[in-house]
Amino acid sequence: xxxxxxxxxxxxxxxxxxxxxxxxxxxxxxxxxxxxxxxxxxxxxxxxxxxxxxxxxxxxxxxxxxxxxxxxxxxxxxxxxxxxxxxxxxxxxxxxxxxxxxxxxxxxxxxxxxxxxxxxxxxxxxxxxxxxxxxxxxxxxxxxxxxxxxxxxxxxxxxxxxxxxxxxxxxxxxxxxxxxxxxxxxxxxxxxxxxxxxxxxxxxxxxxxxxxxxxxxxxxxxxxxxxxx
Numbered sequence: 001x002x003x004x005x006x007x008x009x010x011x012x013x014x015x016x017x018x019x020x021x022x023x024x025x026x027x028x029x030x031x032x033x034x035x036x037x038x039x040x041x042x043x044x045x046x047x048x049x050x051x052x053x054x055x056x057x058x059x060x061x062x063x064x065x066x067x068x069x070x071x072x073x074x075x076x077x078x079x080x081x082x083x084x085x086x087x088x089x090x091x092x093x094x095x096x097x098x099x100x101x102x103x104x105x106x107x108x109x110x111x112x113x114x115x116x117x118x119x120x121x122x123x124x125x126x127x128x129x130x131x132x133x134x135x136x137x138x139x140x141x142x143x144x145x146x147x148x149x150x151x152x153x154x155x156x157x158x159x160x161x162x163x164x165x166x167x168x169x170x171x172x173x174x175x176x177x178x179x180x181x182x183x184x185x186x187x188x189x190x191x192x193x194x195x196x197x198x199x200x201x202x203x204x205x206x207x208x209x210x211x212x213x214x215x216x217x218x219x220x221x222x223x224x225x226x227x228x229x
Contacts, residue, residue, distance in 0.1 A: 066090070071126065074126075074160075076168055077131070080130065135147055164197070164226050166199055166200070167202055170203065170206065174199070200223065203215075
């Protein structure tokens with residue numbers, strides 16, 4: 001396990017908004033940061049891993065967003081699971097349906113390579129992030145998330161004005177969003193005369209949500225309305 005001081009962890013959890021969703025993150029954290037196992041120096045700056053405070057408290061760090069000027073729907077999860085953190089990939093569990101659903105919505109074959117999957121996501125007009133910037137969690141269950149801190153989601157939306165709707169990959173993502181982000185987002189919309197964002201409540205793509213793929217795809221189809229130019 002990587003051991004960092006409490007000060008170092010606080011710096012990681014408090015990364016500036018520009019470094020997390022500025023121009024350089026249009027392709028997330030880059031092809032040099034897609035390794036498996038312990039993160040490289042590049043991954044420590046821009047991807048999620050487990051860190052430890054001096055008091056022994058474990059904290060998980062989320063990934064940078066995947067978004068660019070074509071993004072029209074922002075899909076929010078909670079926090080990457082254990083296997084995703086190990087692989088340094090969004091939805092890295094082989095039985096998670098997320099990437100298969102994106103391929104179906106995009107009308108493309110599902111690529112094997114992670115960089116090609118992210119490229120497919122962006123071509124489809126989908127932006128991807130998690131509500132939590134860092135948190136404590138035993139295992140991968142959303143119900144075990146505690147001491148969470150949110151990502152700068154309002155900042156992401158401000159930097160990507162083509163986004164027109166927010167989708168939640170499972171109800172836990174919406175609950176965390178409502179707790180930590182919704183009030184700030186509503187105030188931001190009012191201040192700027194923005195009409196607000198429709199919310200799409202989608203079934204979780206996790207293998208723990210044991211629903212046939214066809215039923216999940218049917219529930220994810222409403223994204224297509226917002227993905228059209």
